[in-house]
Amino acid sequence: MPRNTLAATFGYDAFRPGQEAAIRSVLAGRSTAAIFPTGSGKSLCYQLPALHLPHLTLVVSPLLALMQDQLAFLHRHGIAAASIDSAQSREEAAEVMARARSGELKILMISVERLKNERFRGFIQQVPISLLVVDEAHCISEWGHNFRPDYLKLPDYQRQFGIPQVLLLTATATPAVIADMQKKFAIALEDVVTTGFYRSNLDLAVEAVPGPARLARLVDWLTPRKGEPGIVYVTLQKTAEQVAEVLVRSGLSAAAYHAGMGHEAREALQRRFMAGQVDMIVATIAFGMGIDKSDVRNLVHYDLPKSVENYSQEIGRAGRDGARSGCLVLANRDGLNVLENFVYGDTPERDGILRVLQELRGAVGEGGRWELTLNALSDQSNIRQLPLKTLLVQLELRGIIAPLFAYFAEYRFKYLVEPDALVARFEGERRQFVEALVATSQRARTWSTVDFDRLWSEHQAERARVVKALDFFQERGWIELESKQMTEVYASLRSDWSTDALADELHGYFKRQEASEIGRINAMLDLFASHTCLSQRLAAYFGDHQAPTRCGHCSVCRGQVAHLPEPAALPALEGKDFAALCDAFRQRQHDYDGRDAGAESLTRFLCGIATPIFTRLKARNLPGFAALEDYPYAQVRDWVSRQLDL
Numbered sequence: 001m002p003r004n005t006l007a008a009t010f011g012y013d014a015f016r017p018g019q020e021a022a023i024r025s026v027l028a029g030r031s032t033a034a035i036f037p038t039g040s041g042k043s044l045c046y047q048l049p050a051l052h053l054p055h056l057t058l059v060v061s062p063l064l065a066l067m068q069d070q071l072a073f074l075h076r077h078g079i080a081a082a083s084i085d086s087a088q089s090r091e092e093a094a095e096v097m098a099r100a101r102s103g104e105l106k107i108l109m110i111s112v113e114r115l116k117n118e119r120f121r122g123f124i125q126q127v128p129i130s131l132l133v134v135d136e137a138h139c140i141s142e143w144g145h146n147f148r149p150d151y152l153k154l155p156d157y158q159r160q161f162g163i164p165q166v167l168l169l170t171a172t173a174t175p176a177v178i179a180d181m182q183k184k185f186a187i188a189l190e191d192v193v194t195t196g197f198y199r200s201n202l203d204l205a206v207e208a209v210p211g212p213a214r215l216a217r218l219v220d221w222l223t224p225r226k227g228e229p230g231i232v233y234v235t236l237q238k239t240a241e242q243v244a245e246v247l248v249r250s251g252l253s254a255a256a257y258h259a260g261m262g263h264e265a266r267e268a269l270q271r272r273f274m275a276g277q278v279d280m281i282v283a284t285i286a287f288g289m290g291i292d293k294s295d296v297r298n299l300v301h302y303d304l305p306k307s308v309e310n311y312s313q314e315i316g317r318a319g320r321d322g323a324r325s326g327c328l329v330l331a332n333r334d335g336l337n338v339l340e341n342f343v344y345g346d347t348p349e350r351d352g353i354l355r356v357l358q359e360l361r362g363a364v365g366e367g368g369r370w371e372l373t374l375n376a377l378s379d380q381s382n383i384r385q386l387p388l389k390t391l392l393v394q395l396e397l398r399g400i401i402a403p404l405f406a407y408f409a410e411y412r413f414k415y416l417v418e419p420d421a422l423v424a425r426f427e428g429e430r431r432q433f434v435e436a437l438v439a440t441s442q443r444a445r446t447w448s449t450v451d452f453d454r455l456w457s458e459h460q461a462e463r464a465r466v467v468k469a470l471d472f473f474q475e476r477g478w479i480e481l482e483s484k485q486m487t488e489v490y491a492s493l494r495s496d497w498s499t500d501a502l503a504d505e506l507h508g509y510f511k512r513q514e515a516s517e518i519g520r521i522n523a524m525l526d527l528f529a530s531h532t533c534l535s536q537r538l539a540a541y542f543g544d545h546q547a548p549t550r551c552g553h554c555s556v557c558r559g560q561v562a563h564l565p566e567p568a569a570l571p572a573l574e575g576k577d578f579a580a581l582c583d584a585f586r587q588r589q590h591d592y593d594g595r596d597a598g599a600e601s602l603t604r605f606l607c608g609i610a611t612p613i614f615t616r617l618k619a620r621n622l623p624g625f626a627a628l629e630d631y632p633y634a635q636v637r638d639w640v641s642r643q644l645d646l
Contacts (some may be wrong), residue, residue, distance in 0.1 A: 132161075143516075202319055233301050237258040299325065535548070608626025
């Protein structure tokens with residue numbers, strides 16, 4: 001049966017390694033994990049079963065680009081698939097929901113954040129689902145390279161929506177991450193399908209090149225390859241622009257791609273690259289996620305990748321057609337500070353953690369509720385939103401809070417028919433309900449704001465019924481509906497914890513995560529400076545011990561071991577004027593909230609690492625901001641701590 005569908009629907013003669021085993025496991029009704037290298041056809045492992053399963057296949061995917069590329073593929077093959085995403089209008093999203101309800105859709109793609117939306121959750125509970133697919137499933141593991149706290153809730157969502165089985169897909173799972181994924185979704189070991197990480201067609205080269213010499217070496221390497229498709233990966237947006245400009249001046253077809261560009265400009269550039277109208281994309285790492293261009297011949301890491309996992313994922317975008325492709329790393333230690341600063345910037349200060357715990361303690365008693373908006377709590381605690389989500393998940397895992405639901409604090413609507421005409425469409429008790437909704441909603445010039453409290457106190461109208469009615473009105477074209485200010489509601493499960501002790505414990509957790517991430521960067525440096533075969537070392541990192549001990553197509557096998565040059569020596573920090581660099585910031589912070597800036601906050605200021613409070617204090621405009629960005633973070637922190645102790 002799967003082979004017939006493979007030929008008839010997808011036009012393929014044979015399965016790639018691992019695909020058939022994963023597909024048969026899913027069709028047998030078992031939860032499954034498929035761990036294949038990038039470009040090995042993981043998506044088919046859900047696309048084909050979806051055609052045979054009785055109900056909807058729900059796919060959770062982390063990036064819009066991933067969804068769009070896969071949807072285009074599905075549509076080309078006549079498969080009823082759609083997404084609900086932030087780029088859509090409300091009318092488009094409503095149309096997708098209607099198709100899902102009617103059973104027309106076979107595949108629906110969403111982001112994990114969509115599951116926090118109360119309106120979406122209400123909708124999905126009305127739709128039978130056969131299979132939950134988690135793309136980039138390594139995101140569920142705290143030991144993975146791209147941990148996303150919201151992914152931890154997916155096992156709960158599976159139970160809540162009564163979804164009988166899951167399929168996990170990833171290209172970059174170490175043995176520890178695989179074990180974590182198995183445990184969280186109760187996947188049997190025999191239903192974990194792996195195909196190995198060795199790619200015989202990728203030529204892996206690492207060259208030790210001092211920072212200032214990289215541009216010239218990049219041009220030298222790419223010039224003989226002129227006309228071939230390629231990707232150059234960089235860390236910063238400004239670097240993407242600068243490198244692309246130099247390549248164009250050197251007669252190469254190149255363009256920059258980064259998050260600072262508008263959505264339409266990025267989409268247009270992606271289309272030009274896919275169509276062969278531009279050869280080289282110089283991009284920050286978001287580019288390439290889900291891009292299925294089979295003939296990328298050249299892939300260069302101009303800056304160091306973030307980890308071995310990122311490196312593996314990124315080189316996996318080369319040579320998907322099986323033809324020989326070159327992957328080059330222009331390696332030195334110059335960019336290490338930038339990579340490490342991303343890590344240090346995500347470690348909350350203990351004081352910020354303490355503020356969150358005090359907010360929790362003050363908001364509820366035992367058995368009570370804690371309501372929060374992520375933006376406000378991020379500002380209040382000076383913790384970036386991603387680590388703040390991680391902190392909330394850690395409180396869940398310790399049994400201190402449990403998520404109840406999330407809702408939009410504000411609903412407002414614009415009448416597209418007259419209020420009287422809206423009311424007249426209903427009779428009896430329903431008409432009384434709609435009359436109450438109309439009467440209690442405060443109408444400004446154009447928009448009316450729903451007053452849930454008044455509806456409940458005066459008419460005992462439950463919130464869920466009101467939201468459902470508003471959605472129904474919008475579907476019928478009677479109103480235009482807007483919702484905003486996502487509020488998350490947690491139950492407080494216990495209060496037998498010490499605020500200070502828990503702050504210490506959680507800060508310790510984040511410091512361990514920080515050390516783990518820094519260790520990941522060092523593991524990458526060790527790989528690039530390896531004296532043994534790069535292909536073998538890379539495969540072994542992911543638990544694949546089947547790769548040849550000497551591949552014969554990497555720089556080490558050619559006798560070229562990379563000895564990474566140290567960055568140029570910087571002037572000693574002891575000679576810097578601490579007061580001149582920090583006093584303006586310290587004064588502004590004290591004036592703002594009466595608090596003294598600690599060593600961590602001052603270090604972030606000096607290293608130019610953005611935090612929520614820096615935006616409010618307009619810290620970028622102060623002398624000293626980013627003045628020490630070229631120095632290692634840990635070194636600056638030690639120096640700041642010594643200055644504060646003087």
